[in-house]
Amino acid sequence: MRHSRHPLWKFGRFLRDANFSHFVVSVVVILVIWSITSATIDNPGRYLPSPLAVALSSVDMLYKGILPSYFADTIRRLVLGSIIGLSLGIPFGLLLGLNRTISDMFYPLLNFFQSISGIAIFPIIVIWWGNSDKTVLAIVLYTSFFPLAYTVLSGVREVPMKYIHAVRTLGATRFQVIRDVLLPGAMPSIVTGTRLSISFAWRAVIAGEMLAGREGLGWMIFTGQDADLTTQVILGMLMIGCSWIILDHYLLRPLEMDTIERWGLVQR
Amino acid sequence: MPAKLIVQGLSHHYPDEYTGESVHALDDINLEVEDGEFVSVVGPSGCGKSTLLNILAGLLPYREGSVTVDGNVIDGPGHDRGVVFQEHAILPWRTVARNIGHGLELQKVPKGERNRKVKEFIDLVGLEGFEDRYPHELSGGMKQRCAVARTLCADPVVMLMDEPFAAVDAQTRITLQEELIRISIATKKTILFITHAVDEAAFLADRCMVFSRRPGRLIATVDINIPRQDRNWNEMSSNSEFTRARDQILKLVRGEVSADEA
Ligand SMILES: Nc1ncnc2c1ncn2[C@@H]1O[C@H](COP(=O)(O)OP(=O)(O)OP(=O)(O)O)[C@@H](O)[C@H]1O
Numbered sequence: 001m002r003h004s005r006h007p008l009w010k011f012g013r014f015l016r017d018a019n020f021s022h023f024v025v026s027v028v029v030i031l032v033i034w035s036i037t038s039a040t041i042d043n044p045g046r047y048l049p050s051p052l053a054v055a056l057s058s059v060d061m062l063y064k065g066i067l068p069s070y071f072a073d074t075i076r077r078l079v080l081g082s083i084i085g086l087s088l089g090i091p092f093g094l095l096l097g098l099n100r101t102i103s104d105m106f107y108p109l110l111n112f113f114q115s116i117s118g119i120a121i122f123p124i125i126v127i128w129w130g131n132s133d134k135t136v137l138a139i140v141l142y143t144s145f146f147p148l149a150y151t152v153l154s155g156v157r158e159v160p161m162k163y164i165h166a167v168r169t170l171g172a173t174r175f176q177v178i179r180d181v182l183l184p185g186a187m188p189s190i191v192t193g194t195r196l197s198i199s200f201a202w203r204a205v206i207a208g209e210m211l212a213g214r215e216g217l218g219w220m221i222f223t224g225q226d227a228d229l230t231t232q233v234i235l236g237m238l239m240i241g242c243s244w245i246i247l248d249h250y251l252l253r254p255l256e257m258d259t260i261e262r263w264g265l266v267q268r
Numbered sequence: 269m270p271a272k273l274i275v276q277g278l279s280h281h282y283p284d285e286y287t288g289e290s291v292h293a294l295d296d297i298n299l300e301v302e303d304g305e306f307v308s309v310v311g312p313s314g315c316g317k318s319t320l321l322n323i324l325a326g327l328l329p330y331r332e333g334s335v336t337v338d339g340n341v342i343d344g345p346g347h348d349r350g351v352v353f354q355e356h357a358i359l360p361w362r363t364v365a366r367n368i369g370h371g372l373e374l375q376k377v378p379k380g381e382r383n384r385k386v387k388e389f390i391d392l393v394g395l396e397g398f399e400d401r402y403p404h405e406l407s408g409g410m411k412q413r414c415a416v417a418r419t420l421c422a423d424p425v426v427m428l429m430d431e432p433f434a435a436v437d438a439q440t441r442i443t444l445q446e447e448l449i450r451i452s453i454a455t456k457k458t459i460l461f462i463t464h465a466v467d468e469a470a471f472l473a474d475r476c477m478v479f480s481r482r483p484g485r486l487i488a489t490v491d492i493n494i495p496r497q498d499r500n501w502n503e504m505s506s507n508s509e510f511t512r513a514r515d516q517i518l519k520l521v522r523g524e525v526s527a528d529e530a
């Protein structure tokens with residue numbers, strides 16, 4: 001874990017990883033089943049285009065510049081929504097975890113909104129802001145904020161009493177207990193909450209774009225269905241899944257490894 | 269010179285929020301610990317030993333009786349009383365060196381002086397070479413050494429220890445006990461050591477206080493007149509003072525246990 005974090009080194013590790021060969025096997029199996037199915041059904045162009053057809057359409061869309069621009073739109077929304085979600089959700093969760101009065105005030109509300117999924121909040125947002133960028137962002141923010149705040153709050157609450165006691169007997173003030181025990185103790189929850197929150201945000205962006213977008217990967221899937229362009233639908237799905245795997249593997253997992261695994265707070 | 273630690277008429281009841289009754293944990297405890305003295309407390313499980321320690325540490329508020337350290341009435345935790353808990357409570361997100369120096373850091377001792385003292389205590393407990401390791405990379409015994417060093421490094425007036433060696437294996441426990449003797453000679457600390465192991469109580473302490481079953485009452489005090497530097501396990505089995513003290517403590521503890529069970 002003390003090795004360099006050069007991207008090439010990490011890619012090399014990914015390839016050397018025993019899991020990677022298993023992963024390749026499963027991908028090949030799926031591609032084979034997919035090709036055979038596509039070759040044997042009627043009208044594959046409409047129901048299940050072959051992997052080759054999807055690959056060709058991706059080349060076409062890349063060439064026309066649609067794919068990069070849709071991809072960039074989606075990523076932009078994800079990044080913006082996540083940054084706002086994280087910068088509000090983490091402090092809010094911490095505040096609730098650290099202060100009894102504040103948590104008594106807001107906890108029921110937190111619970112209330114936890115139960116209303118992003119899709120259920122959608123209609124009211126559309127009534128307010130119509131089919132716009134703002135609507136999509138609002139859904140991303142909403143979906144990522146509550147689970148994050150909730151996870152961080154529990155993280156602070158679950159810091160073992162023995163650490164707090166130990167540091168108080170070393171003469172720590174309340175502020176020092178927060179700084180040296182509660183914040184680092186809540187770190188695993190902040191990190192897992194962040195990962196969770198971004199994965200929720202990713203799904204919310206796609207759903208938001210399908211329902212209220214004008215561009216982006218979600219929009220691409222949605223219009224693909226309307227226009228009977230099944231290759232476009234499948235391509236969109238592939239882009240969504242693959243982007244997530246890359247994002248998780250290169251950004252979110254390393255974040256976890258550098259903090260909580262270094263401290264031995266989780267077992268791998 | 270007045271005693272370092274004075275407990276007078278201390279009783280404690282835990283309220284039970286569900287039944288409204290209360291658990292009587294400590295009953296009229298009176299004791300004194302002199303400067304530089306090593307006192308052990310033994311008693312059956314559940315007799316209120318940890319309760320006493322938590323009150324002394326300032327972690328548990330008390331209403332009946334009075335407790336003073338160096339003449340100051342105890343009102344909350346403070347770095348004049350260091351605690352080593354049964355379950356080592358060193359912070360997983362700090363390295364060994366930063367755990368040991370934590371008390372000084374909290375007291376805003378300058379870095380240079382802090383590092384010097386941390387080094388001194390790392391050497392004292394034999395953790396050289398592990399300064400930059402995290403607690404999960406240490407063995408159980410090393411974690412306890414780290415916890416002891418952390419408490420000592422903050423330079424408390426009294427060190428309170430609650431069954432600190434109960435969770436390690438028998439071999440390590442013997443080593444840690446001998447190390448604690450060496451450390452107590454080197455630092456001349458006043459130590460209150462809680463245990464349920466009679467051997468340990470007699471081996472370590474100048475004086476052993478025996479508690480009754482709950483509600484905990486101080487039923488006897490046994491003096492153990494063996495010079496600190498003579499205390500090592502090789503010689504103890506043939507030391508008549510040790511065997512006398514140990515057997516006496518054992519009888520007191522046993523008598524209490526069987527009297528209650530009958
Ligand atoms: N927080 C609490 N609330 C209610 N009762 C408690 C609480 N803590 C301890 N007790 C009760 O007080 C009594 C004394 O507990 P204490 O932990 O002081 O015992 P102990 O002598 O340290 O025992 P052991 O040797 O097993 O550690 C026990 O009967 C226990 O059930």
Ligand SMILES: [Mg+2]
Binds near residue numbers: 318319
């Ligand atoms: Mg106890």
